Amino acid sequence: MALTPARTPPGVLELLPLDQIAFQDMLDTIRRNFERFGFLPVETPVFELTDILLTKEGGETERQVYFVQSTGGLEKGGTPELALRFDLTVPLARYVAEHEHDLNFPFRRYQMQRVYRGERAQRGRFREFYQCDIDVIGKDSLSVRYDAELPAVIYNVFRDLKIGPFTIQLNNRKLMRGFFENLGVADGEAQTLVLREVDKLDKRGADYVRDTLTGEAFGLSADVVRKILDFVAIRSTSHADALAHLAALGQGGDTFNQGVAELREVLELIRAFGVPEAFYALNLSIARGLDYYTGTVYETHLVEHPQIGSICSGGRYENLAGHYTKSHLPGVGISIGATRLYWQLREAGLIGTGTSTVDVIVTQMDEAELPRYLAIANELRAAGIATEVVLEPGKLARQFKYADRAGIRFALVLGSDEIARDAVQVKDLRRQEQFEVPRAELVKTLRVELEQAAAMAAR
RNA sequence: GUGGAUGUAGCUCAGCCGGUUAGAGCAUCGGAUUGUGAUUCCGAGGGUCGCGGGUUCGAAUCCCGUCUUCCACCCCA
Numbered sequence: 001m002a003l004t005p006a007r008t009p010p011g012v013l014e015l016l017p018l019d020q021i022a023f024q025d026m027l028d029t030i031r032r033n034f035e036r037f038g039f040l041p042v043e044t045p046v047f048e049l050t051d052i053l054l055t056k057e058g059g060e061t062e063r064q065v066y067f068v069q070s071t072g073g074l075e076k077g078g079t080p081e082l083a084l085r086f087d088l089t090v091p092l093a094r095y096v097a098e099h100e101h102d103l104n105f106p107f108r109r110y111q112m113q114r115v116y117r118g119e120r121a122q123r124g125r126f127r128e129f130y131q132c133d134i135d136v137i138g139k140d141s142l143s144v145r146y147d148a149e150l151p152a153v154i155y156n157v158f159r160d161l162k163i164g165p166f167t168i169q170l171n172n173r174k175l176m177r178g179f180f181e182n183l184g185v186a187d188g189e190a191q192t193l194v195l196r197e198v199d200k201l202d203k204r205g206a207d208y209v210r211d212t213l214t215g216e217a218f219g220l221s222a223d224v225v226r227k228i229l230d231f232v233a234i235r236s237t238s239h240a241d242a243l244a245h246l247a248a249l250g251q252g253g254d255t256f257n258q259g260v261a262e263l264r265e266v267l268e269l270i271r272a273f274g275v276p277e278a279f280y281a282l283n284l285s286i287a288r289g290l291d292y293y294t295g296t297v298y299e300t301h302l303v304e305h306p307q308i309g310s311i312c313s314g315g316r317y318e319n320l321a322g323h324y325t326k327s328h329l330p331g332v333g334i335s336i337g338a339t340r341l342y343w344q345l346r347e348a349g350l351i352g353t354g355t356s357t358v359d360v361i362v363t364q365m366d367e368a369e370l371p372r373y374l375a376i377a378n379e380l381r382a383a384g385i386a387t388e389v390v391l392e393p394g395k396l397a398r399q400f401k402y403a404d405r406a407g408i409r410f411a412l413v414l415g416s417d418e419i420a421r422d423a424v425q426v427k428d429l430r431r432q433e434q435f436e437v438p439r440a441e442l443v444k445t446l447r448v449e450l451e452q453a454a455a456m457a458a459r
Numbered sequence: 460g461u462g463g464a465u466g467u468a469g470c471u472c473a474g475c476c477g478g479u480u481a482g483a484g485c486a487u488c489g490g491a492u493u494g495u496g497a498u499u500c501c502g503a504g505g506g507u508c509g510c511g512g513g514u515u516c517g518a519a520u521c522c523c524g525u526c527u528u529c530c531a532c533c534c535c536a
Contacts, residue, residue, distance in 0.1 A: 337536025400496035415494060
């Protein structure tokens with residue numbers, strides 16, 4: 001019989017156990033901080049009704065969505081009834097609209113689940129990946145103060161992930177739109193297109209963007225383009241510098257002035273939220289491609305690894321669920337693409353394999369003593385120590401090799417000698433040390449060893 | 460979805476002006492006086508050379524097609 005090659009479809013990230021542990025550690029850190037800031041957990045199904053997901057009718061969305069079809073439906077043909085979610089924001093909108101009367105507003109939710117996009121697979125781009133989102137949804141209105149809270153969450157998350165210095169970069173869509181209006185680019189659609197080009201500044205360089213904007217597609221004058229590029233080049237180097245830049249912008253139209261005022265308030269509050277000023281900055285080139293952002297927008301970059309790009313982004317939107325409810329539900333949210341982040345951190349050497357979740361392995365010296373080994377394991381487990389017992393007889397060398405490859409740090413050895421002395425040999429495979437402890441002190445000793453190991457790992 | 464490159468062992472690759480049984484390193488598995496791993500030594504398994512067709516006495520090697528993967532664009536986490 002011909003074998004079917006065992007392989008994953010392209011565009012997925014499947015990990016070996018120790019890597020999976022490292023990835024889960026990352027998710028745990030993110031979740032812990034989301035909860036610390038008082039966000040509530042929500043999970044939604046991987047698939048939604050097709051008409052819910054495709055309300056936007058955007059060609060891009062439809063091209064990237066995976067449809068889900070039952071066998072019966074397949075025979076009937078037509079557009080499938082179900083589709084896989086491609087982000088967590090659309091499901092959130094549906095969720096909030098559906099449960100509107102049972103939710104407490106402002107509604108603060110976090111959600112960490114996989115999403116699916118039918119993209120052409122490429123390095124560091126996935127078709128199945130985790131998003132870790134937090135959003136705050138207001139009823140009728142939502143203070144701009146929440147726009148300042150999210151950077152505080154971001155700061156706490158990435159500080160705890162210990163992946164080096166980073167900058168949360170801020171901009172405001174109102175400021176951008178107001179600025180474009182002043183230049184005569186009044187049409188919303190055109191502004192979006194210009195913003196999208198401006199977003200490529202860091203990647204493609206000023207010359208490319210200048211050529212595009214003065215070219216046929218946009219037809220802007222050289223003077224206007226120069227003003228845009230100068231404006232968009234503004235970056236702050238400190239809190240005071242950011243405020244000075246805002247002050248220097250002067251007055252524009254209503255939209256422009258509102259954008260400036262919002263940015264000023266957000267900046268002031270970010271500081272009050274306790275984010276050190278080295279970790280946030282004004283960057284007027286941050287545009288974000290998504291057209292539903294209406295105010296504050298964020299991107300976060302690692303200072304020492306700019307090639308990684310944004311590791312967390314989001315912003316303010318004026319009305320979350322307009323497709324599903326007449327209620328006006330403004331919100332602000334951010335998203336961490338955990339799968340890509342993990343993958344890139346690993347590529348950059350910033351994250352290694354995890355530590356095995358198994359603390360101790362009980363080796364099998366003497367098959368007849370198996371009940372004794374199992375009793376010890378039960379005692380350790382009761383004390384909260386994750387323990388594995390070797391159940392099949394075999395050479396000790398093999399057992400150690402197994403433990404080593406599994407990344408299990410401590411191995412217990414109990415043969416007739418130790419049993420006679422009522423003692424246990426504890427071998428630390430990492431430090432290549434072995435010592436004997438009285439049987440009665442085993443749990444206490446292992447606890448101390450494990451605490452030390454954890455403390456060393458945390459440094 | 461558009462354009463460009465790639466394809467030899469599980470992985471990284473060598474072999475390619477056509478010529479005997481296709482190689483290396485790493486990995487895997489086994490052994491080195493029976494209670495100690497990752498280091499050392501010895502040995503073993505593993506490839507219809509992406510797939511199909513063509514040229515030829517003879518193809519991993521040349522030609523055509525096809526698929527795959529990768530890169531860029533689009534878009535984005």
